Amino acid sequence: MNDKENRSRSRNETSTRTGMGASRPSRRIVAGHTRPCAECGLVDWKLDDSRGEVSCNSCGLVVEENVIDPGAEWTNHANTGVDRSRVGAPITHTLADKGLNTSIAASDLTSGGASRNGISARSRREWRRRRVIDERSKTRQSKIRNRVKAFQYIRDRSQLPSSLKEEACRIYGMLSDEGFVTGRSIAGVTAACTYLVARKEGIPRQIPDLAEKFHVGEKELSRLIRGVSRRFNMHTITLPPQFFPKFVSDLELPPETMMALDGLWNTIEPHTDIWQGKKPMGVAAALIYKAAAEGGTRRTQSDICKVANVSEVTLRGLIKQIDGLLKSIGSPSA
Template sequence: MSETTTTTNARTRERLESDQQEQEQTDTCPECGGSLVNDTEHGETVCGDCGLVVEEDEIDHGPEWRAFDSSEKDQKSRVGAPTTNMMHDKGLSTNIGWQNKDAYGRSLSAQQRQKMQRLRTWNERFRTRDSKERNLKQALGEIDRMASALGLPQSVRETASVIYRRALGEDLLPGRSIEGVATAALYASARMAGSPRSLDEMARVSRVEKMELTRTYRYIVRELNLEVKPADPEHYLPRFVSDLNLSDETERRARTLVENARKDGLLSGKSPVGLAAAAVYAAALLTNEKVTQSEVSEVANISEVTIRNRYKELLEAEDLSA
């Protein structure tokens, strides 16, 4: 090793040691050795122990505007929406607005409107580069449509989008329809989130038959190793009670009926939707609220015969526990 190289390495080490010492000095108070705190509101760096102002008139790297409510903040913000799995490009692409106006709010001429329409068309074509992205775009649109019809929250839609992306990435779609896999992903996501929907409800808003949905769901869960627990009747109770405009007391009694039936082993092998509907009907009778079997049947999308059979079993379990 030459003498020049040795000298250069020594200088580099000295500079690094000097920078490290300066960094340690700037992180501690020069008076008491306490830790320093950045006060962004006043643009100062102060000691958290003795209150000494070490630096002042610092540069504020935040926005130069102020907002007093969420709408004003969104209007003034210069960043886009957060990324989301519910869009095929995760929301990173740009969109051309549908308003035929310029930046000053003035209407465009006929020639400019025609040009903007052509740009929108080509922009839409460029957003999907290949068949895989077109597949994903169609499926995510189906998931969003069905979730809106079923009243499922945003978190369920995000999880369903992730499940479909995994199925597409692991090449599980050949031989199955896009709508079927999308419906199965949404059904699994709803059960995993604790807000399940019955197969009949899913088939009603989907474009596939119930039998195809069942087969596809089992295939997706098996191939992706999804941890989907058996549906609990208690997960259906809040929705049924809300749709029937019943009281909180009725929901509490329904939960008690389901819990007593679980202790007696009556839940095994029975539909959780039917048990939840029967528990709501039986609880309404016990709390003297007016509700008919046909109303409960319509909300739960099951037959009245199932409600009659199940609610008698629930009342018998209630009598035995008492």
């Protein structure tokens, strides 16, 4: 009886308020804790985020430990102060192990890094030996070794944004799991993945450029692109306007050229017999030749052909067809 009276008296004293709401007791509720405290009888809980504990704010009774924080992860992007991140770096498809394995950084084992970390010369040699053993133990399977090499190709040679590098590495990983890479060139398959991902996102790469960067033949790369495209149903049509920004930049033409190019393309786009079935790079080169001439910034056919990777014969033939179309429809650009 005395315990009940003491709890009731404590609750009445703690809940004494003035003004509006003076008759209502304090009910600070934490998720999952709505009942009164077993010690003092109050409903006044608090959550300590740093310790992961739920305790009574009145008597200090701890009723739950190791509480999982469902909130967003906090990361110190400014590299100032202590980084409170609990989960480490995010998973990435650009690494063969997706970044989940722990590795010994070579930069920490240089003479300067070792001295900063207080590592003696003898310990440094020992850690170098351990690092070599660690790297070898992770890549005993040939498939994993090939992935390491392939992902390095994509990171170093694709010149794609980070998100597209991730996608290209993911596609290569799927091809490797399905056995598509077996018997084929690793560099060729990575170049094909790079080409298809870039084309899908509207920033197409030219086959000759990729073949040169990845050190594969153009015919081999074209064959691999068709094979990967059929397997994942990634066939898309590349239009000439997708090459306008790159060609204009490579030829160092003024920004006004893009407006003239858009006007020319809008004129010939309905006439599909002029440009469908032809190399989009060649059509883009022909339109750039005309737009540059109209804007007073003429470029030679030879310069344009080098940028577009088409022959001068092809370029002259396309220019002739476009001129004939513009004259037939009475366009002022004829």
